[in-house]
Amino acid sequence: MADLRDLYQEVILDHNRRPRNFRAIEGADRQADGYNPLCGDRLTVFVRFDGDVVSDVSFLGSGCAISKASASLMTEAVKGKSRAEAEALFAAFHAMVTSGVGAEPAGEGLGKLAVLGGVREFPARVKCASLAWHTLKAALTAEGETVSTE
Ligand code: ZN
Secondary structure, eight states: OHHHHHHHHHHHHHHHHSOTTBSOOTTOSEEEEEEETTTTEEEEEEEEEETTEEEEEEEEEEOOHHHHHHHHHHHHHHTTOBHHHHHHHHHHHHHHHHSOTTSOOOOTTOGGGGGGGGGGGSHHHHHHHHHHHHHHHHHHHTOOSOEEOO
16 A cells, blocks of 8 residues: 555646646637635646547646646546536545545546545645546636635
């Protein structure tokens, strides 16, 4: 288990150091801002659709290592997915990070996103990890306002 933890830590640090899809999308179909006042994380998520498929997704912003790594992993996970698949991933991710300590980890089918499962032991970090997803959801549903984790 310690080895797995180290591996997860390594993935998170890598995505924080070299975030994937860390750029704006010119002429994005949708974008939304997210803010986590508890930690000070701020993100903008950009989405481009090809029909119902998320053909491109990116983010910009600043925040702690967890928020940045989570946003980076989120963009990798939802690119090429349909809107419904992206929302299903969000639901699975949310369930994973909010399941109680000691509960069976609900990381099934989440692939690399499972590296963030450990945050459920740190309630203050759950908002850091889920900010990118709440912001993505706002972009998908086109509410166009800043979402806050509060
Ligand atoms: Zn944070």
